Amino acid sequence: MPHAAPVGRARGTGTETPMVHAEDPKRRAAAHALTYVTDGMRLGLGTGSTARHFVELLAEKVHAGLNILGVPTSEQTLSQAVSLGVPIATLDEAGPLDLCIDGADEVGPGLALIKGGGGALLREKIVASAAREMVVIADSSKKVAMLGRFPLPIEVVDFGVASIERHVADAVRKAGCEGPVKLRRDGDGHPFVTDQGHLILDVHLGRIPDPAALARAVEEVAGVVEHGLFLGLARRVVLAGADGITVLEPGSF
Numbered sequence: 268m269p270h271a272a273p274v275g276r277a278r279g280t281g282t283e284t285p286m287v288h289a290e291d292p293k294r295r296a297a298a299h300a301l302t303y304v305t306d307g308m309r310l311g312l313g314t315g316s317t318a319r320h321f322v323e324l325l326a327e328k329v330h331a332g333l334n335i336l337g338v339p340t341s342e343q344t345l346s347q348a349v350s351l352g353v354p355i356a357t358l359d360e361a362g363p364l365d366l367c368i369d370g371a372d373e374v375g376p377g378l379a380l381i382k383g384g385g386g387a388l389l390r391e392k393i394v395a396s397a398a399r400e401m402v403v404i405a406d407s408s409k410k411v412a413m414l415g416r417f418p419l420p421i422e423v424v425d426f427g428v429a430s431i432e433r434h435v436a437d438a439v440r441k442a443g444c445e446g447p448v449k450l451r452r453d454g455d456g457h458p459f460v461t462d463q464g465h466l467i468l469d470v471h472l473g474r475i476p477d478p479a480a481l482a483r484a485v486e487e488v489a490g491v492v493e494h495g496l497f498l499g500l501a502r503r504v505v506l507a508g509a510d511g512i513t514v515l516e517p518g519s520f
């Protein structure tokens with residue numbers, strides 16, 4: 268039977284790591300991931316509300332003497348890391364990374380992920396690909412039997428976006444999926460612009476029976492820069508729920 272140990276309860280301590288806010292599963296997952304960090308590591312720092320907890324907890328360790336170098340996956344994480352005094356570098360300055368810790372919007376079978384709900388998918392995928400290991404942290408509601416309930420973010424260039432949108436819809440259909448493709452907008456109704464100056468199309472599919480086929484189809488569309496399907500990247504997923512911490516590995520889903 269593959270490994271899927273409920274780590275928190277198994278230890279029988281009631282708390283896994285100091286400084287954990289018991290009421291917040293995202294923070295508990297982040298605290299557990301901190302146990303994978305060792306002195307001297309070069310770390311990819313993810314984006315989003317769960318990764319934010321991780322950076323906060325990491326900063327506490329740094330102030331207590333931990334020596335790490337962080338590579339932020341977004342401007343948001345960059346400013347958080349700077350404000351908390353976490354040493355940072357660009358990916359090119361840091362070189363290959365030891366570990367990348369990031370959140371996810373959905374975790375499916377084989378640790379296939381949907382990411383990009385916050386629009387950071389492009390830098391996130393580049394940083395995760397540069398790391399020896401990607402560890403995902405999430406609350407247990409993110410685990411799904413099939414990806415697709417969360418709209419799939421696709422980062423595209425702004426030139427000819429209406430045409431790109433039509434071609435993405437065609438590609439999605441050819442991959443056996445169906446659903447509306449919507450240009451993401453910010454709170455003021457303006458197109459949402461990513462850190463790299465691109466736009467995001469959110470594809471509302473409901474179900475993605477074959478994530479690899481969908482990824483291939485979308486990648487063929489001219490104008491697509493990246494998509495939020497992270498396949499074969501996560502080596503571990505730390506899920507926090509009412510039952511404590513569960514660590515999933517690709518075969519243990």
Ligand SMILES: O=C[C@H](O)[C@H](O)[C@H](O)COP(=O)(O)O
Pocket residue numbers: 313314315316317318369370371372382383384385386387388391
């Ligand atoms: O673009 C955003 C990232 O992919 C996030 O990691 C993802 O949306 C999960 O965010 P949260 O931890 O806030 O649920």
